[in-house]
Amino acid sequence: MIDNKIKETVTSYAAKVVAEGMSGKGDRIAMRTKDGFCVNDAEVSLCDLKPENLIELPLDTDDKDYVVIARLFAKRPEVHAVLYTHAPFVCAVARAKATIPAVLDDMTQIVGLNCKTCKSATTEDLVKGLSSRNSVLVPGGGALTVGRTMDEAYTCALVLDKASHAYVCGSVLGGNKTINCIEAKLMNVIYQKKYSKINQQNISKREGE
């Protein structure tokens, strides 16, 4: 049985994804639970999501609609939330099968040193693509983002959307100037280990984990 606080968190963030114009066909919103994870029923879009449309599954599920999320939770114990969203600028980058370089410093902190489009949409490639990043693009699709809390996964999706704007618009502005790899890594470590630590602990309690 899914805890009411978790149901409330998931449905409220689904509404935020819709309000920000990041929703599309095939969206998923999932949060870790005591016995596995809860996720929106694949037949129900985030626009129509209600608490009764959430289902709970074990981490070893082989159901093709949810197996990527299950493997992500299993592989990364620190991850408590997964989002699959379709922000238009993000989808443009995924359509181009491009990699977003380190164009903005908040992107390097929460997303990672860059954001790649996976070779394919197979479970193996997507899980591998998220092994050292908090976001990966699905070729011809949207973006998978993860977080220690639902708030962090959602913020990661917002920042990725902004980085996609910077990268796509950069094409008509003569290109982007990127942050060097060492400084990007430094900012990523400081964000993960220091800057966000207390806030994420506070949010985790609020979200019902």
Next chain:
Amino acid sequence: MAWTKEEELRLRKVIKDSGVNLLKENLVQGTWGNTAVRLDEDHMLVTPTGLDYVALQPEDMPVVQISDTSVWSDGKKPTSERKIHAAIMADRPEINATIHSHPVWCSVLASARIELPVMSDEMQKLVGGSARVGSYGLPGTKSLRVGTVNAMKGRNACFMANHGVFCAGRDMDEAFEIIRVMEKSCREYIKQCTLKITGQLEYSDELLFDYFVSKYGK
């Protein structure tokens, strides 16, 4: 202390509301960005580091000394960008409120490191001319601070390379007007650049996406 307790309480609420309004107006994501208001010639209230704007309370905002930002009291640990807010307030006595944030369209130009020309009478009036780009530096560093202060000379807004935007007003309402006009102007500039490079007469996001995919697609 050259301010009254009553005035301090009012300004604490101004700072608290500024963080919430940045989120509401989609001018920031998460806990990034920070704001400051002047208390007197040598003191300001700033937002704390790394905490949720919604959960923050007015009493959480620390009082920071402008002439020596290592000196602070009465709140939670101040933002690491307090030196930039202090440097602008020390350099510009008419400035009483500052916003550093990472809104979407300003971030695009910050990432391309492009100076934004004057796009409207409103921008000329509020910003005071074109918006320059301050030199790149890691958050909290001297090079970011010096770059921002130099880019702000004679202006009320500038970009911070690969980082965001900095705006300064006579009060927080004016600082918000400035950040809004910067967002609007950046968006218009990108539309104009898209039309120029594609040779089309009418802008749409699809036009931009198609150009991007044709240029960067694999």
